[in-house]
Amino acid sequence: MRALSQTVLDDRAVPPSLHLPDYPRSALVPGVLHLGLGAFHRAHQAVVFDALLQAGDTRWGVLGVAMRSTELADALARQDGLYTLQIASAEGRRWQLVGAVLDTCVAAREPDRVTAAIAAPATRWLTLTVTEKAYGPVLAAQLVAGLAARHAAGLGGLTIASCDNLSGNGGKLRQLCLDTAAALDTVLAQWIESHCAFPDSMVDRIVPAATAQHREDAARMTGLDDACALGTEAFWEWVIERHFVDPADGAALAAAGVQVVEDVRPFEEAKLRMLNGSHTAIALMGAVMGLPTVADCVANADIRWFVHHLMTDIVMPQLQRPGLPAYRDALLARFANPDLRHKVHQIASDSSLKIPLRWLPTLQTRLAAGADVEPLAFGAAVWMRYLLAEDEQGQPYAISDPAGERLQAIARRHRGDAPATVAALLRQPAIWGEALLANPRWVSSVGFWLERIQALGLGAALAQFKAGHATHLNTEHGNT
Structure with missing residues (x-):
């Protein structure tokens, strides 16, 4: 059985019923840096970004960053970031091959690469699914290091969207970054405050932990070995505050099904x-x-x-x-x-x-x-x-x-x-x-x-x- 990869996708060696990423992945540069690569991101935000890419907006490719664990990041890298998503509802199951994750890395193993990615000219958004408790100093130090490099390079700010299950998550992350930056450089803190946007958001989708059964089901459906297959429900929600560095992003997200609102x-x-x-x-x-x-x-x-x-x-x-x-x-x-x-x-x-x-x-x-x-x-x-x-x-x-x-x-x-x-x-x-x-x-x-x-x-x-x-x-x- 062939392993899932971009080559398999290019060869169209997949069933015609499988929803495929029909955009030139190899030509894309990540515009989104996501911290907290895991099942939820892959079944939620990455699917939204995949829809935006399918619609022809090439700015939403993802560099997925695992915070500590290397297993998933490395397995995805071997598959060129591709994975199979099973979506189950009362009407039955459907399958999608998600292509939005263009590359992966691990923050604990490659902190300098994360810093460089935050400071990359193509990066526009930074999203997070890292905690359900509270943001800590290690995360703040990583974010501020990247933003400092970005500021030093004379680049514009980022939209930094927390997707963590924390009330007022954007405001909490903003304050943490400002406090951390102010302790290092007041000019940097002022730049973050005036050039970066930290919208609050609420996300919802039940995503059980990936199991061997998901992998077996994916193999039976696609004829391919996918070490990163997972399943989810049909329902999903992403409600985000209308507060972006580029105001036009609100309309783009809304076209993909995100609810863009004044108050989350x-x-x-x-x-x-x-x-x-x-x-x-x-x-x-x-x-x-x-x-x-x-x-x-x-x-x-x-x-x-x-x-x-x-x-x-x-x-x-x-x-x-x-x-x-x-x-x-x-x-x-x-x-x-x-x-x-x-x-x-x-x-x-x-x-x-x-x-x-x-x-x-x-x-x-x-x-x-x-x-x-x-x-x-x-x-x-x-x-x-x-x-x-x-x-x-x-x-x-x-x-x-x-x-x-x-x-x-x-x-x-x-x-x-x-x-x-x-x-x-x-x-x-x-x-x-x-x-x-x-x-x-x-x-x-x-x-x-x-x-x-x-x-x-x-x-x-x-x-x-x-x-x-x-x-x-x-x-x-x-x-x-």
Whole structure:
């Protein structure tokens, strides 16, 4: 079996159904430097840049930079940057050969090459997918070294677009670069501030880790050996602030499907509270019920109903993103996609850190307004049951959470005593804030649903929750 390469592509030794990069790759010079070469970039930004190249805009070829690991960068280099992407949806699977990555390197191994690439005349954009936590001094030093070389060469500034899952990511990266540059050279810091653009952005696409199965599927489809094959879902989003060194880039990106907006925050909040918040609720229920994946969970009619109700009636009223019903429906379709094999225990990890970001803002707003918080109380009760670290079939599981050992000890100490469990686990200000324990409506509701889960099991308690909601609606509308 031939290995995937540019020669194979030139020979057209590929199936006609495979979507190919139909542009002169060998003549291109990278216009984009991407830091954080990995599965997500290859299934997201690189696909957008591939579309721009297909449309004839030759400025979007990518130099992909792995930060430390050499394996993927070297494997891609052997394939001339080419790789096969499987895109799976309810309609089936389609395959694309992505050609936007023209070359690769490794920052830890070749820092001078990264510096030179930032300072290259052809480089216009720098994109990043390097962290979900915070930017650090090593990254700042690398960026500022490249920008200093660029400034010294008398070149223009760059659009530096963070694609990391951090709220206000562009502003945070900008401040880090300015602070680092100012400590070295105030003139350089002023040049960065006035000549470079750091737009905020929000990105979304579920990209599971590449597996041997992806490679086997790609070989079966293409007849080629692709060591870098990967898979993803059909859905994708890239929402970016309209703030570029070249203002015309906004129209170019929009033509490729990117949403260019004045303010990214409404989109960030919707993703955090609807996608991520629902994911946490689904994962906790799945872990307790012994359901392995998100798709297995939403195949359960009551869980699917619960998630729809949570998003529609509890979360969406606080949000400003346009088109919320369509966004909700797209999320439910994504959750149901069996090809993603999204493990519930992976999503349930670090729940003590996720709940304050994903649930608490909605909860606090609704409690202050006297609005319904019952689905969030049910979710909190499920989290407390999850902390026992065994499912309803008696199978133990590990809790991956920095506070997991302590929280598990609390849950087990008060096992079977719902009021004591609720009092102890709500008395965690880092998770629930300071005021919730003093709210009798909230405490009572969480305690009620934890007692129901303990007495009936989670599935039966959820069915009771659903039936109670229907009864409430009938009463509210005068039906009997």
